[in-house]
Amino acid sequence: MNILKEFKQFAMRGNVxxxxxxxxxxxxxxxxxxxxxxxxxxxxxxxxTGGMDFTDLSFTLKAGVxxxxxxxxxxGAFITVVVDFILVAMAVFAMVKLMNSFKKxxxxxxxxxxxxxxxxxxxxxxxxxxxxHCTSVLA
Numbered sequence: 001m002n003i004l005k006e007f008k009q010f011a012m013r014g015n016v017x018x019x020x021x022x023x024x025x026x027x028x029x030x031x032x033x034x035x036x037x038x039x040x041x042x043x044x045x046x047x048x049t050g051g052m053d054f055t056d057l058s059f060t061l062k063a064g065v066x067x068x069x070x071x072x073x074x075x076g077a078f079i080t081v082v083v084d085f086i087l088v089a090m091a092v093f094a095m096v097k098l099m100n101s102f103k104k105x106x107x108x109x110x111x112x113x114x115x116x117x118x119x120x121x122x123x124x125x126x127x128x129x130x131x132x133h134c135t136s137v138l139a
Contacts, residue, residue: 029095036091037084045087054079 010016057076064070114123120134130137 033088033091033095036095037087041087041091054083 054076057079058072058074060070060072062071113126115126115128116122117124117131117134117136117138119136120131122131122133124131124133124138128138
């Protein structure tokens with residue numbers, strides 16, 4: 001019975017629940033980014049490159065003999081992954097920047113209401129003419 005109680009306490013901790021919410025929101029955000037890339041950014045990019053697909057570009061290091069596969073350096077697949085990464089990074093940056101623009105501007109910090117006594121270095125009200133701690137007259 002003690003194990004169940006400890007598990008409940010662990011599962012209901014704030015950071016576990018926050019992490020679960022983050023994973024769910026991250027999954028949904030991943031779908032948004034994927035749709036942005038596939039449905040919005042890639043069609044115009046495909047038009048610009050003439051529909052060229054880099055994934056099949058490779059350099060043969062050793063030809064295949066007796067039915068074995070050739071040894072190839074698949075630089076096209078690497079180029080595709082790098083371009084995908086750059087597009088995803090740019091899309092995420094744009095989305096985060098857009099979300100941050102919806103946040104309210106931070107309010108300026110409040111004006112100080114106390115000052116330090118030059119004699120005893122304790123905090124006193126701004127309007128004080130005499131320190132309440134050391135009784136020094138303030139200028």
